[in-house]
């Protein structure tokens with residue numbers, strides 16, 4: 013296990029490097045000149061040239077890249093185009109809020125999706141399964157922000173049960189922080205729940221068709237044993253893998269929910285950067301988001317290797 | 327049509343299909359169906375409530391008829407989704423066929439690239455593309471088209487690889503059949519069912535993602551009425567006119583749900599192993 | 603009273619648009635300590651018969667008619683829990699694809715221990731020790747160590763030994779082995795057959811041995827049942843069947859064995875033609891389309907299983923004494 017972990021970690025390095033190249037090249041894909049695109053076509057030639065000079069965009073590409081990447085290990089992500097602020101502290105300040113929402117949303121999604129999906133899978137074609145299929149498909153078809161809006165209007169605005177928008181840091185007032193968390197977390201969780209539920213159902217059904225489940229019955233094992241040790245254990249492992257592949261869905265849902273609830277997370281920062289066409293900010297936040305994404309994937313893979321004895325073989 | 331006959335045994339899918347048809351017709355005949363011009367402002371009747379006789383669903387902040395805007399909004403949603411899926415189908419199809427037929431390094435490189443693209447969530451890809459091109463309907467089409475490309479590339483490639491190794495293809499090739507002919511006569515009929523299911527599912531995603539981008543302000547720009555953009559404005563006027571966001575969202579939900587139900591039914595229907 | 607008595611068993615898969623009649627009116631008995639071979643080509647209904655006995659037919663399979671008696675008690679009347687206690691304890695199963703039958707993510711030893719835990723009141727630790735003992739008994743060396751391994755780390759032969767260990771765990775009265783050696787090479791085949799024979803001599807278990815290959819079972823079985831298209835077409839003691847096969851199908855099967863003692867790897871295509879579709883069975887003799895003795899009446903008249911000797915019965919009009 014230790015060797016495998018080291019091996020995967022080692023593989024992670026070139027992956028990150030590849031990512032940095034892609035993200036760096038991205039800014040140069042902009043039709044025409046990036047600076048021109050950022051300031052608009054009405055800006056004068058001299059102004060553009062001056063900005064190019066200021067941001068070092070007139071140097072050879074390789075020099076720019078080396079300059080950019082050598083700052084990364086020290087946490088230097090460059091400065092924003094508009095306000096000339098260092099990007100790293102800006103992003104860093106948003107990580108706690110983003111993480112909090114993501115974890116809370118995921119937890120709710122798992123609590124909603126796992127039991128219902130597993131039950132539907134175990135009792136395939138039962139009335140519950142049919143109900144589950146319809147409800148989950150509807151949930152799956154529902155725009156996340158719409159669900160969020162409904163929750164916000166009913167619970168937040170009309171009934172005044174919960175604060176509908178905003179954020180208070182946990183360190184400042186834990187209770188308030190949690191109050192503000194409830195609506196966004198439920199919107200995210202209820203939106204993702206059907207997704208997870210459907211994956212869980214599929215995984216259980218797949219496991220049920222395995223011969224070892226049939227053979228477990230032939231050995232006369234109790235239903236409980238068969239379900240826990242033979243069906244669910246295998247289904248959860250394959251669910252973990254599918255989940256790892258779909259983790260991006262969580263990340264995109266997160267962006268929308270942050271925007272809807274004015275949640276000061278990193279997702280909103282990206283949206284603002286895109287709207288303002290601040291390429292340096294886009295570059296940096298995409299790099300961070302994608303690294304987080306890859307890191308979660310790595311984690312899932314390690315967990316998979318830990319749970320499934322067949323993985324470490326190769 | 328054998329297909330239509332079999333569809334009758336799936337009443338849910340049939341209903342969903344009819345619902346899709348109705349939405350398509352609504353989009354086509356929007357000018358006939360919509361009671362008002364969607365962009366016609368009437369400051370006298372701003373925020374007319376739900377159930378107003380002249381404006382069933384009320385009016386928005388400019389006194390524009392919400393029902394008419396939703397009817398016209400279906401045009402943007404469907405057009406963007408169809409166009410994006412068409413782009414993905416075309417690009418993905420070509421790349422997949424290319425990878426499948428050429429094999430070797432080209433295959434490996436193309437498919438690794440597709441894997442990478444697939445791993446990135448569609449909304450992220452879209453953020454990147456919209457960042458490059460600026461927010462517009464065109465950007466959204468390109469963005470979603472790019473994001474969905476790997477799905478179709480994979481299907482096309484695996485179909486080509488499967489067929490390429492079949493002996494009768496070797497024979498056909500030896501007799502001088504061109505790759506284009508092979509694809510039309512041997513590959514296409516084989517993958518039509520999966521392709522159809524994937525197209526339906528992608529359309530559902532396309533409508534959802536277009537609305538999400540619109541909601542983030544990165545999609546179709548005002549004053550064009552689109553469901554996503556209506557949700558953004560609707561959110562600002564949640565107190566005065568809740569029906570803006572409510573019905574725009576409901577429209578997205580209904581259409582996406584219909585596409586998903588149809589896709590599910592289609593998959594069962596086209597599955598040769600289905601026992602019904 | 604026989605140990606197992608299958609009486610007029612009829613099992614089918616009920617699809618909306620068709621019914622696959624996999625097993626039709628099958629009757630046979632297995633005496634305590636006896637080894638009986640059930641032979642037939644692929645699709646003849648052997649596995650469905652077995653699944654019916656254990657009441658583990660996959661849906662939409664149903665037992666439409668008949669009785670399955672174990673020591674006189676009809677298994678079809680048992681409650682779910684009672685049936686569970688029969689499986690693995692009184693009737694144990696050995697399957698063809700051992701790798702697929704073993705849970706990939708649970709150590710081998712635990713999968714055998716599960717059997718003890720399901721049928722006896724023992725602690726987990728005791729069950730584990732007994733499981734290790736079973737592994738040792740089926741000839742796996744370094745059993746304590748091996749018990750902690752996973753299925754994919756075992757060779758095919760060892761996987762099959764593991765399955766046999768799980769089957770023997772509770773000293774079953776009957777072991778059903780569904781083509782346990784088909785996936786193995788010849789030397790391992792012999793070892794597995796030897797293990798089964800040992801189980802009979804040491805534990806006194808009866809064995810219902812399923813195979814599509816007559817040659818494999820010659821030395822193992824006391825009695826043989828020949829199955830064709832969901833029916834038993836001939837049955838009798840092994841020696842009688844080999845000396846004077848009566849049914850044209852049995853004769854064909856025997857003729858396709860290159861040499862009874864020679865090597866069996868050479869698998870001759872038995873009889874030309876295909877068995878009938880189980881969703882559309884012919885009215886007359888089901889073998890008629892492939893039979894070289896076929897007569898006009900075979901196509902309309904469905905022959906009964908008739909005794910030609912004290913323990914020898916056959917289903918063919920050539921042996922039906924009187925014609926009604």
Ligand SMILES: Nc1ncnc2c1ncn2[C@@H]1O[C@H](COP(=O)(O)OP(=O)(O)OP(=O)(O)O)[C@@H](O)[C@H]1O
Nearest residue numbers: 615622624643644645646647648649650660814880
């Ligand atoms: N799960 C199932 N669903 C539908 N039909 C089935 C199913 N299992 C078996 N059958 C059908 O029942 C008939 C008998 O199958 P069975 O598996 O008993 O054959 P078999 O004699 O065991 O063959 P083999 O030597 O290949 O194992 C076949 O026609 C088969 O198609």
Ligand code: SF4
Nearest residue numbers: 887890893900918919
């Ligand atoms: S009944 Fe007729 S067809 Fe059937 S085996 Fe006997 S001779 Fe052949």
Ligand SMILES: [Mg+2]
Nearest residue numbers: 648649650780
């Ligand atoms: Mg079988």
